[in-house]
Amino acid sequence: MIKFSQVTKAYAKGAALTDVSFHVPKGEFCFLTGHSGAGKTTALKLIYISELPTSGEVRVSGFSSGRISPRDVPRLRRRLGIVFQDFRLLEDRTAEENVAFALEVTGARRSAIAPRVMRVLTQVGLVAKAHQYPRELSGGEQQRVAIARALVNEPVVLLADEPTGNLDERATRGIFQLLRDINAAGTAVLMATHDLDLVKGFPGAHLVELQHGAVAYDSSESAAEAEEPAP
Amino acid sequence: MNLVVRETVLAFRRAPLLSALSVTTIAFSLFVFGLFGLVTVNVQRVMGSVAERVEVVAYLRHGTPDETVATAAADVQAFPEVESVTHVSEEAALARARRELPEFRDIFQQQEANPLPASLEIRLKPELRDARHAALVAERMRGFDFVDDVRYGSDWVAKLDHLRNIAGAVGVVVGAAFAIVAVIIIGTTIRMAVLHRGHEIAIMRLVGATDGFVRRPFLLDGLIKGLLGGALAVLLCYGAYAMVDAWLLKADFFTTGESLAGIAAGGLLGLAGSLVSIGRHLRSV
Numbered sequence: 001m002i003k004f005s006q007v008t009k010a011y012a013k014g015a016a017l018t019d020v021s022f023h024v025p026k027g028e029f030c031f032l033t034g035h036s037g038a039g040k041t042t043a044l045k046l047i048y049i050s051e052l053p054t055s056g057e058v059r060v061s062g063f064s065s066g067r068i069s070p071r072d073v074p075r076l077r078r079r080l081g082i083v084f085q086d087f088r089l090l091e092d093r094t095a096e097e098n099v100a101f102a103l104e105v106t107g108a109r110r111s112a113i114a115p116r117v118m119r120v121l122t123q124v125g126l127v128a129k130a131h132q133y134p135r136e137l138s139g140g141e142q143q144r145v146a147i148a149r150a151l152v153n154e155p156v157v158l159l160a161d162e163p164t165g166n167l168d169e170r171a172t173r174g175i176f177q178l179l180r181d182i183n184a185a186g187t188a189v190l191m192a193t194h195d196l197d198l199v200k201g202f203p204g205a206h207l208v209e210l211q212h213g214a215v216a217y218d219s220s221e222s223a224a225e226a227e228e229p230a231p
Numbered sequence: 232m233n234l235v236v237r238e239t240v241l242a243f244r245r246a247p248l249l250s251a252l253s254v255t256t257i258a259f260s261l262f263v264f265g266l267f268g269l270v271t272v273n274v275q276r277v278m279g280s281v282a283e284r285v286e287v288v289a290y291l292r293h294g295t296p297d298e299t300v301a302t303a304a305a306d307v308q309a310f311p312e313v314e315s316v317t318h319v320s321e322e323a324a325l326a327r328a329r330r331e332l333p334e335f336r337d338i339f340q341q342q343e344a345n346p347l348p349a350s351l352e353i354r355l356k357p358e359l360r361d362a363r364h365a366a367l368v369a370e371r372m373r374g375f376d377f378v379d380d381v382r383y384g385s386d387w388v389a390k391l392d393h394l395r396n397i398a399g400a401v402g403v404v405v406g407a408a409f410a411i412v413a414v415i416i417i418g419t420t421i422r423m424a425v426l427h428r429g430h431e432i433a434i435m436r437l438v439g440a441t442d443g444f445v446r447r448p449f450l451l452d453g454l455i456k457g458l459l460g461g462a463l464a465v466l467l468c469y470g471a472y473a474m475v476d477a478w479l480l481k482a483d484f485f486t487t488g489e490s491l492a493g494i495a496a497g498g499l500l501g502l503a504g505s506l507v508s509i510g511r512h513l514r515s516v
Contacts, residue, residue, distance in 0.1 A: 048437070070442075078439035088434055092245070105440035149438065 001026045007056035009042055016042040017213045024190055029183045031199050032192040034210035040192035044161050048080055049073050061156050078106055081150025081158040085165035087142045089134040095145045096130040102149045120148040140171025157188040238448035253420035257413055257460025261497050264409040265468040271402045273482050285360040287353040287368045287383040295377040312359045312368055317352040321345050362389040417453050417504025449509050457501020461494035
């Protein structure tokens with residue numbers, strides 16, 4: 001569903017990704033780890049086509065980086081949910097309005113919006129705070145609003161770029177559990193993080209580690225190798 | 232309420248000072264344009280009434296038979312430039328002189344013979360009341376051998392033409408200059424609004440808003456600011472007109488249609504400004 005094939009992304013000051021290949025199948029939970037500057041954020045940007053690869057191909061839910069037209073980019077993004085470390089909420093709108101905003105921009109009917117917003121706010125456990133503004137919410141609660149906004153369009157995959165980076169330990173655990181619940185309900189999750197404790201907390205998950213813009217470790221490949229009979 | 236309208240209202244509410252500033256700037260540039268328009272409208276109307284009086288008068292030789300004159304008048308009537316031909320006989324000319332020039336009445340009374348010639352007064356069609364067409368008709372009239380002399384005030388007709396051309400040219404140049412200024416001002420306010428709302432636009436894009444969707448509130452914003460600016464400019468023009476009319480000289484204001492056209496022009500300028508600005512600046516957000 002997300003497939004990187006020999007992807008290189010070069011900027012004027014050097015390559016951010018070099019010959020990166022990995023695959024995230026439907027419904028999977030995948031960690032993308034590495035130190036800051038390893039290329040995690042660049043990889044996510046290539047998935048939601050904020051950037052295009054210099055060479056190689058990124059395939060996402062039927063769209064290919066090589067053939068996608070600018071008109072198709074919004075259609076692709078409606079199939080993705082994106083969450084950031086800094087939440088990126090609109091400060092002058094309530095939690096409910098922030099979530100509804102994601103439906104409004106897609107032209108959803110107004111009568112359909114309210115029930116869907118309530119459903120996802122219930123899912124992230126924030127119904128009681130639906131009418132509060134971001135500044136009235138804690139960091140963990142703000143991230144829950146952001147996750148609700150990412151979920152409201154029923155994405156096939158949730159992309160999370162260091163979603164717990166700004167949170168204390170308790171909020172981190174809460175958000176991580178929420179992401180696991182979302183994954184258990186069938187949505188693939190690709191989570192970029194440098195927090196190895198989280199990775200250890202979910203041993204069954206797919207793990208891709210980036211180092212200096214290249215894939216240093218991919219758990220699905222080592223699993224495949226282990227299954228091959230020794231010569 | 233429709234989302235686009237709501238976003239636009241929010242844009243005004245969020246940056247009321249900036250919005251008021253851009254409406255006022257638009258209003259003032261359109262106001263200056265409007266003042267010039269008022270001057271043009273009034274000059275045009277005055278010149279129109281002066282142009283009414285552009286006519287060619289052919290004085291006839293004494294003793295030209297009436298039938299000859301009648302035949303010639305019918306011919307002249309058929310000229311493409313001519314609206315009407317009036318034959319003023321010697322007696323009619325004298326009667327008119329007595330009526331219109333009372334201070335000379337005694338002289339006209341004392342004369343044994345009528346000193347005034349008969350004439351053909353030729354009115355041109357309104358759109359052809361200019362020096363070139365008057366000269367053309369005058370030239371043709373000189374071709375009749377019973378015509379003694381032709382007058383059409385060639386000097387002042389030419390001056391009138393010249394004045395009208397200058398007024399038209401200055402109007403177009405100044406109008407274009409102010410239209411460009413208004414487009415630049417609106418473009419700048421829209422660019423400021425785009426930068427002001429860069430965060431929001433980035434989020435709209437992330438959740439899958441199309442370019443058209445992102446653009447629409449800004450276009451509506453520009454349109455509304457332009458319309459408000461246009462309306463304010465018409466009000467300011469009316470104030471200026473009322474003062475001139477009351478204290479300086481009798482003037483005319485725009486017709487309702489012209490005022491509405493002015494407001495619409497403001498709206499179009501606003502729309503043009505946002506279109507020019509938004510295409511370039513949305514990409515950089």
